Amino acid sequence: MSERDGRKPGKRQAVEVQELDRVTIRFAGDSGDGMQLAGLQFTNTSAVYGNDVATVPDFPAEIRAPAGSIPGVSSFQVSFSSHDIHTPGDQPDVLVAMNPAALKAHLGDLPKGGLLIVNTDEFTESNLRKALYTENPLEGDSLDGYRVVEVPVGTMNTRALSESGLNTMQIDRSKNSFALGLMFWLYERPLDSTIRWFEEKFARNPEVRDANIATMKAGYNFGDTAELFPQRFHVAKADLPPGRYRNITGNSATALGFLAASKLANLPLFYGSYPITPASDILHELSRFKNFGVKTFQAEDEIAAIGSAIGASFGGFLGLTGTSGPGLALKSEALGLAVMVELPLVVAMIQRSGPSTGMPTKTDQADLLQVLFGRNGESPVAVVAPATPSECFHYAIEAFRLALRHMTPTVFLSDGYLGTGSEPWRVPEADELPRIEVKFARDPEGFNPYDRDPETLARPWAAPGTPGLEHRIGGLEKAHITGDVSYDGDNHDRMTRFRAEKVARIANDVPDVEVIGDESGDLLVLGWGSTYGANLSAVQRVQAEGLAVSCAQLRYLNPFPSNLGEVISNFEQVLIPELNLGQLAMLVRSRYVVDAASLNKVTGRPFLIAEIEEKIHELVGSKVKV
Amino acid sequence: MSERDGRKPGKRQAVEVQELDRVTIRFAGDSGDGMQLAGLQFTNTSAVYGNDVATVPDFPAEIRAPAGSIPGVSSFQVSFSSHDIHTPGDQPDVLVAMNPAALKAHLGDLPKGGLLIVNTDEFTESNLRKALYTENPLEGDSLDGYRVVEVPVGTMNTRALSESGLNTMQIDRSKNSFALGLMFWLYERPLDSTIRWFEEKFARNPEVRDANIATMKAGYNFGDTAELFPQRFHVAKADLPPGRYRNITGNSATALGFLAASKLANLPLFYGSYPITPASDILHELSRFKNFGVKTFQAEDEIAAIGSAIGASFGGFLGLTGTSGPGLALKSEALGLAVMVELPLVVAMIQRSGPSTGMPTKTDQADLLQVLFGRNGESPVAVVAPATPSECFHYAIEAFRLALRHMTPTVFLSDGYLGTGSEPWRVPEADELPRIEVKFARDPEGFNPYDRDPETLARPWAAPGTPGLEHRIGGLEKAHITGDVSYDGDNHDRMTRFRAEKVARIANDVPDVEVIGDESGDLLVLGWGSTYGANLSAVQRVQAEGLAVSCAQLRYLNPFPSNLGEVISNFEQVLIPELNLGQLAMLVRSRYVVDAASLNKVTGRPFLIAEIEEKIHELVGSKVKV
Amino acid sequence: MTTEAAPEGPLALQRKDFVTDQEVRWCPGCGDYSILAQTQKLMPDLGVPRENIVFISGIGCNSRLPYYMKTYGFHSIHGRAPTIATGLRVMNPELKVFVITGDGDGLSIGGNHLLHVMRRNVDLTIVLFNNRIYGLTKGQYSPTSEFGKRTKSSPAGAVDTPLHPLSVAISAEASFVARSLDIDQKHLIGTLERAARHKGTSFVEVYQNCNVFNDGAFMEFADKAVRSDRTVRLDHGQPLLFGKELEKGIRLNGTTPEIVDVGNGANESELWVHDESREDPALSFILSRMHWPDFPEPMGVIRAVERPVYEDLVQGQVDEAIERQGEGDLDALFQEGDTWTVE
Amino acid sequence: MTTEAAPEGPLALQRKDFVTDQEVRWCPGCGDYSILAQTQKLMPDLGVPRENIVFISGIGCNSRLPYYMKTYGFHSIHGRAPTIATGLRVMNPELKVFVITGDGDGLSIGGNHLLHVMRRNVDLTIVLFNNRIYGLTKGQYSPTSEFGKRTKSSPAGAVDTPLHPLSVAISAEASFVARSLDIDQKHLIGTLERAARHKGTSFVEVYQNCNVFNDGAFMEFADKAVRSDRTVRLDHGQPLLFGKELEKGIRLNGTTPEIVDVGNGANESELWVHDESREDPALSFILSRMHWPDFPEPMGVIRAVERPVYEDLVQGQVDEAIERQGEGDLDALFQEGDTWTVE
Numbered sequence A, B: 001m002s003e004r005d006g007r008k009p010g011k012r013q014a015v016e017v018q019e020l021d022r023v024t025i026r027f028a029g030d031s032g033d034g035m036q037l038a039g040l041q042f043t044n045t046s047a048v049y050g051n052d053v054a055t056v057p058d059f060p061a062e063i064r065a066p067a068g069s070i071p072g073v074s075s076f077q078v079s080f081s082s083h084d085i086h087t088p089g090d091q092p093d094v095l096v097a098m099n100p101a102a103l104k105a106h107l108g109d110l111p112k113g114g115l116l117i118v119n120t121d122e123f124t125e126s127n128l129r130k131a132l133y134t135e136n137p138l139e140g141d142s143l144d145g146y147r148v149v150e151v152p153v154g155t156m157n158t159r160a161l162s163e164s165g166l167n168t169m170q171i172d173r174s175k176n177s178f179a180l181g182l183m184f185w186l187y188e189r190p191l192d193s194t195i196r197w198f199e200e201k202f203a204r205n206p207e208v209r210d211a212n213i214a215t216m217k218a219g220y221n222f223g224d225t226a227e228l229f230p231q232r233f234h235v236a237k238a239d240l241p242p243g244r245y246r247n248i249t250g251n252s253a254t255a256l257g258f259l260a261a262s263k264l265a266n267l268p269l270f271y272g273s274y275p276i277t278p279a280s281d282i283l284h285e286l287s288r289f290k291n292f293g294v295k296t297f298q299a300e301d302e303i304a305a306i307g308s309a310i311g312a313s314f315g316g317f318l319g320l321t322g323t324s325g326p327g328l329a330l331k332s333e334a335l336g337l338a339v340m341v342e343l344p345l346v347v348a349m350i351q352r353s354g355p356s357t358g359m360p361t362k363t364d365q366a367d368l369l370q371v372l373f374g375r376n377g378e379s380p381v382a383v384v385a386p387a388t389p390s391e392c393f394h395y396a397i398e399a400f401r402l403a404l405r406h407m408t409p410t411v412f413l414s415d416g417y418l419g420t421g422s423e424p425w426r427v428p429e430a431d432e433l434p435r436i437e438v439k440f441a442r443d444p445e446g447f448n449p450y451d452r453d454p455e456t457l458a459r460p461w462a463a464p465g466t467p468g469l470e471h472r473i474g475g476l477e478k479a480h481i482t483g484d485v486s487y488d489g490d491n492h493d494r495m496t497r498f499r500a501e502k503v504a505r506i507a508n509d510v511p512d513v514e515v516i517g518d519e520s521g522d523l524l525v526l527g528w529g530s531t532y533g534a535n536l537s538a539v540q541r542v543q544a545e546g547l548a549v550s551c552a553q554l555r556y557l558n559p560f561p562s563n564l565g566e567v568i569s570n571f572e573q574v575l576i577p578e579l580n581l582g583q584l585a586m587l588v589r590s591r592y593v594v595d596a597a598s599l600n601k602v603t604g605r606p607f608l609i610a611e612i613e614e615k616i617h618e619l620v621g622s623k624v625k626v
Numbered sequence C, D: 001m002t003t004e005a006a007p008e009g010p011l012a013l014q015r016k017d018f019v020t021d022q023e024v025r026w027c028p029g030c031g032d033y034s035i036l037a038q039t040q041k042l043m044p045d046l047g048v049p050r051e052n053i054v055f056i057s058g059i060g061c062n063s064r065l066p067y068y069m070k071t072y073g074f075h076s077i078h079g080r081a082p083t084i085a086t087g088l089r090v091m092n093p094e095l096k097v098f099v100i101t102g103d104g105d106g107l108s109i110g111g112n113h114l115l116h117v118m119r120r121n122v123d124l125t126i127v128l129f130n131n132r133i134y135g136l137t138k139g140q141y142s143p144t145s146e147f148g149k150r151t152k153s154s155p156a157g158a159v160d161t162p163l164h165p166l167s168v169a170i171s172a173e174a175s176f177v178a179r180s181l182d183i184d185q186k187h188l189i190g191t192l193e194r195a196a197r198h199k200g201t202s203f204v205e206v207y208q209n210c211n212v213f214n215d216g217a218f219m220e221f222a223d224k225a226v227r228s229d230r231t232v233r234l235d236h237g238q239p240l241l242f243g244k245e246l247e248k249g250i251r252l253n254g255t256t257p258e259i260v261d262v263g264n265g266a267n268e269s270e271l272w273v274h275d276e277s278r279e280d281p282a283l284s285f286i287l288s289r290m291h292w293p294d295f296p297e298p299m300g301v302i303r304a305v306e307r308p309v310y311e312d313l314v315q316g317q318v319d320e321a322i323e324r325q326g327e328g329d330l331d332a333l334f335q336e337g338d339t340w341t342v343e
């Protein structure tokens, strides 16, 4: 039984086991080496084991680079811990490099003293050349200061599978499972969940299934027998709030959230989209769940995608479209139409690095202003922004709740780092989730399409098919109440202010922004979106140093929570770290006339905790060395 | 000879002549009544006569409304003066109403005591119905308090042309010339320039020519003979700076400016556009001047329009595209490409009322933020904004000067009010105009497509066809210097800041913003674009009252002139009047952390001087009654 | 807009029940009036409850039409009506959806959406008002304007070769393609009815006179006096005959149409017998290339074939999924994959 | 990018002069490699100075090609390459401009631009890499994917009817339409050369294998073993013959192609003789509808007719205006209309 022979309890005592409270491993190899799979399996195992985990993948650019080349390197970083963590870690403690290119690309991130596991078999002349190495790093002194462990992964793997009946290419494909087994041994992880996974995944392909299981065990045993490692490590369970958990990426959580919204509002979901990295996952995910009644439409372009979603909203259904920056640019005009016709359209916007095509597989937060202002005329939309992968679930639902209650287009603003990153998610009970109440106009008596709700200013939603409510809407300015076309100047002024006020009033319908730390102090670190983990971790560190620093992460970007002004006013200074050149900062400075400081980074990568920590010290001085 | 018999010097003494220093006349009638023509001729005559003039037309919505209906009313307001004026006037002194609908639509703007000239012939049962009059206003007391003059324009016109040989419909078409003649008499204007105009315009149609001239004279004489008017009025010449003048609309001035830029840079102009109100005029104008080498391309949509213009810029030519708000929304993605490839594309953006289709024939200033931020990623463009119709000429040239020198997409931001409004323009001497120097890369030695000019950070412009400079550009992030595709994070950060800094440095290349009035005081009225006339007039009034108020109009919106911060700092308060909900205000508040006040109006109409004056008094109190 | 009481049922409806209180805002004499009139007349005959009828348009003079139809309506943005209609139909197949577009709206800015909606065969009735001009923007040439046409934007003549709307539709795999004429009231309403009853995308090009910016664009063959000689009515199963006494016919020489005099000599059996239901689109394509003055302009239903309707296929996949996996259950969904419990 | 010294003149150039220092980033085994190779080989033969050659692409795997061509290049945005190429050619007719696109780039998001650039007949050589999949975004179905295709975005099978790229081109009035195959090197370079030498828009569909996301899409007829039986080469003025011994031919029964055995019985004279230069597009259209397995796939130049080139017409109007009014003079321009002088 896997459990037992995996664990080999007999030999356990042979090497001493060191307790650690957090470890960060980066698996790096060629795109073909299955690093994402190895990383994910290690993540699941650790999560199931009870650690808190956080991960971040790093894919090569969309185009496949030649095998063995640096652009072809794919990596997956997982951080697992005995306490709760908020980021996948600034730097890895362990780097698994499956080929020279992977070593070249990632060694820079490994701190001296870090553990470096290299697959020696790939360090051939030609591979070294592909990685632009002039000499073999395993021979020179370039690796001095690292704890280098050389493993002939290829050879060992081939040996383990000589009997498998697979051809060499197939055998080679399971290298990653050998490496994975080795890491499982090193960190005392059980093999069973991965074995189960292989059994499901390759159910229809027993040879491959058995080969992967066999080589993984071989890797595990190799660690046990070969005296490569002086010690093993153990990271104890974290005490997470009780409940059922699963590991989830932001994009999956987003798709689940939208499906949930459909159930909670009891309205079928329509998803119109045109593929684009990193939003495509949502299209792929939703198209798998047709039994939820969701209809996915791969449109000819982004304009058709949002147009079709507007059609669905007009029809009285959950109209949803999703894209990334370049796609949103194309949707601008139609989103303006949705604002004018005041329909509950939701736009899932997964940011990537721009401008233009930019770096499609990397992340920035530089589309906030486009989301707010990228349309002609005064064209307000509501904006919600999850701060962690698992939060994407809640805010996907929230986006529809606000859109439906306030009859306004609403943007769900995520990014590639959230979308592809993962963390444990406490699985909710479906009936824990609050229903979304939807009011359709049904009574012809006194019906008018632009007769607003006095509280929310929302206009009535009258779906085609409802007898007696026949009416016409469109992109021309509408007369107050009747919705007739109007060129009256005062009406235009009034309607423009209504549209703005309608969105502004959503502030009464969203929770206050929460301050982590004291309600007042020297510095407030104010953030939005995926910077949450780094902001929080940095602030926790400086709080531990005794600095009067708190942080707050905005999940509602338009309108701002109503207490934001007051929150800000209680701090001497405000720091706004953003993966752009200061977009939220501009909004906050102008809204509250406060000289908020910015920390900007536009590298396509998330903030390191240390970067924020350093900026905090720069602003409020420090009682401790940095 | 027209001059003489027009003036009828013999009878002049018959009615007393009152001197006025400014008169504002509004011609209003059915779309078919030729009010635009009448207004324009009156304008030209007054301008040629030597007055300062300002005009604003008001067309019906793009769709032709039924004859006689209120939506079908077309009007033209001209203000002429013996001193220099900055707006077409808040309210007319005289309203010429050619039919009931025109009266219904415009009477509200005529102050009590105003002169009201009505064409009684059109006040028929059916016309009154079309104008939604339940009773004939000429009979009731609804016109009490106005100086009503009833003229059977139709009858008189028909009588005048009974011999003309034209059919009744043709005859009816020249009604407006009769009315025009009457107004010429009332304000002692010479007929000759209009006669000349008819002679050219209808050269190939002598009957129509003669008819219009005849009925205009008849109108003139009618004023002379019929004792309808107790007096005539005279508005003396204004003393404008010496020079040759012509009356020009903003859109014509814009087209001329771009043609001039082409000559000054000695590079052929390409204009790629898709028709849209109010930008279409520019396409129409430019396509008339093929002998300047300009090539106009009516694209299949706005995306193709900007794409083609980018192609022209890439090719080493003056690439220009033009549109209005909805069109700019569609161009967003491609404009981002232009930012990434750093080409000297110019976008002529003529704002209209939004959001969405909005009110196509009306004006707002609500696209400033779209222009600045309506693209994915950090995507800076330079923005210039003329403040008067005639300034459009200069800033069209300026847009290309900046685009070419700094190798950046540049937006020329105008609006429908500027574009269709007119004023006298002091015609420049072509060789007064400064040449635009263009540097092309030619030397393969050490050429690199992203090797920046140390001063401006502009990249070299290497046109296809240049031997040895073959290179590839595109929308993916570029490596510093080489321009190769790069996914390097630090390079992306560097390039993002380069693009921002490149545009920011344009501030060194533009004039300081000028303060009209004292350099310091209680209040600065800060504006941009077409609010200039109203801002200036209002400030001049309150200055006359002795208030410490100055004004400044921004012609450069990105970057701001470098002295703006200091200018602002010298005033107790700042007021920013905008035809939007506070877009420039947001930028200024955030940039200078100043609590600038806003005056917002979104009616599709320009500010009245009185509105701004009132707001000024509200902010700084007043020594005088409002 | 005033609210309207529910109708007593479709059969009770008459044209006036489909007229809104909105003042019609087209130029006097515009061909759009006649198309509107036939469209309103058609409604009661369709037997569709008024609340289930939706008119969706883009931007252009033509696209004002929904305001004048007392049904649900959406005057959207330029060129995008087919996309909105697609989303609406996919979610609610109960609705009878019309798309109103123009030669600029549908073939210039909106050409791509037209292409894709037709290949998908979404059940929409698309009426393209072809006046060979941009009317609303006051007279620029359009993708159907003649080569060399002088307009505001082409003072020296347009240098663009025009598109044949019907050819485009056919090569976009359209299952129903027809043409009619604004002023030919009976033919127009008949053609619209055929289109409206077709399952799948029906595309109708209507020659429409813009008497302000392109007056008489079609008069050469559309004028009542010459119409029978210069247009040919297409009737399924009937030979292509035209002329006042149907004295002329068309036969195919290989793939080339030829005009022949019927009666004297030329025998009927040689004539091209129209088959609108033929799968192979070659003949439809040939018809789409026939134009006055070389040939009489074909009028009527050029192509009408059966193809699965897009939204039915989409619904089918949903039904099948439910069949196979049962109605989606959130709890099951949430627990997909590896889960673990923390006590 | 390193700078390159000016060539000694086109004739001196060889393939290597068109190879950049950029590492080619396509999956090993991708059909794009072969298309790139033939394209590079073709360049010297064109006799165009390297600095006058420009490659403009959209987005997609295919659209990386310009990075590998040591000419001027522009890797633009998704679907818009034809628009950029149009502006460039209109302003500089000296340049030889290629447009590289894909089935998604050119027919999905970019379909409308393709339509309009072809009807205008801008002098561009458009090469559409048709791999019937979205490669760059890792495997969603495209407008040319077969009905029912299962992909990441269509797990239950695509319900969209695919477009026939060549039919679309023909109905867009294209003056040159051809098809070739990535792995058929001689045919490919020959076809590309024909296209490159055509005056006006030339449109070439290249069947391209995406061995990662849609492997073997064309193997059924493209495989060397069966190719001669399952494809038919089109040669102007030659009968449509195919098969290893050219033992089979195609004849037209009215508008319907039929396969006949040549030799025994069926006489050559019945066979369809290919006429690429025929104005009337009916036959081109019929060819564009022929597909395996019903017919052999037509390969080669389907249509090649002469039409005025858009940018020449534009230039003509400029020349004529200068002829008529003389070179534009700013002072005259400024003084147009009423002017007056203030002393």
Ligand SMILES: Cc1ncc(C[n+]2csc(CCOP(=O)(O)OP(=O)(O)O)c2C)c(N)n1
Binding pocket: B274, B275, B276, B277, B302, B326, B327, B330, B357, C059, C060, C061, C062, C063, C078, C101, C102, C103, C104, C105, C106, C129, C131, C133, C134, C135, C136, C137, C142
């Ligand atoms: C995005 C956008 N671009 C341009 C316009 C301006 N516009 C409105 S209608 C139209 C063309 C109308 O032509 P057509 O579709 O033939 O309709 P018609 O008026 O002739 O019926 C244009 C260019 C617009 N409203 N929106």
Ligand SMILES: Cc1ncc(C[n+]2csc(CCOP(=O)(O)OP(=O)(O)O)c2C)c(N)n1
Binding pocket: A274, A275, A276, A277, A302, A326, A327, A330, A357, D059, D060, D061, D062, D063, D078, D101, D102, D103, D104, D105, D106, D129, D131, D133, D134, D135, D136, D137, D142
């Ligand atoms: C505006 C925009 N939308 C979507 C994308 C994402 N995208 C890039 S390439 C592509 C389709 C590629 O398919 P194809 O044109 O067939 O090229 P291939 O990769 O198959 O060669 C898509 C959807 C994008 N880059 N830009």
Ligand code: SF4
Binding pocket: B064, C025, C026, C027, C029, C030, C031, C032, C061, C062, C131, C135, C136, C209, C210, C211, C212, C213
């Ligand atoms: S402009 Fe032409 S199409 Fe438009 S309403 Fe007037 S006549 Fe009709």
Ligand code: SF4
Binding pocket: A064, D025, D026, D027, D029, D030, D031, D032, D061, D062, D131, D135, D136, D209, D210, D211, D212, D213
């Ligand atoms: S994904 Fe397909 S098309 Fe793209 S490079 Fe790889 S094999 Fe070629």
Ligand SMILES: [Mg+2]
Binding pocket: C060, C102, C103, C104, C129, C130, C131, C132, C133, C134, C135, C142
């Ligand atoms: Mg039209």
Ligand SMILES: [Mg+2]
Binding pocket: D060, D102, D103, D104, D129, D130, D131, D132, D133, D134, D135, D142
């Ligand atoms: Mg493809």
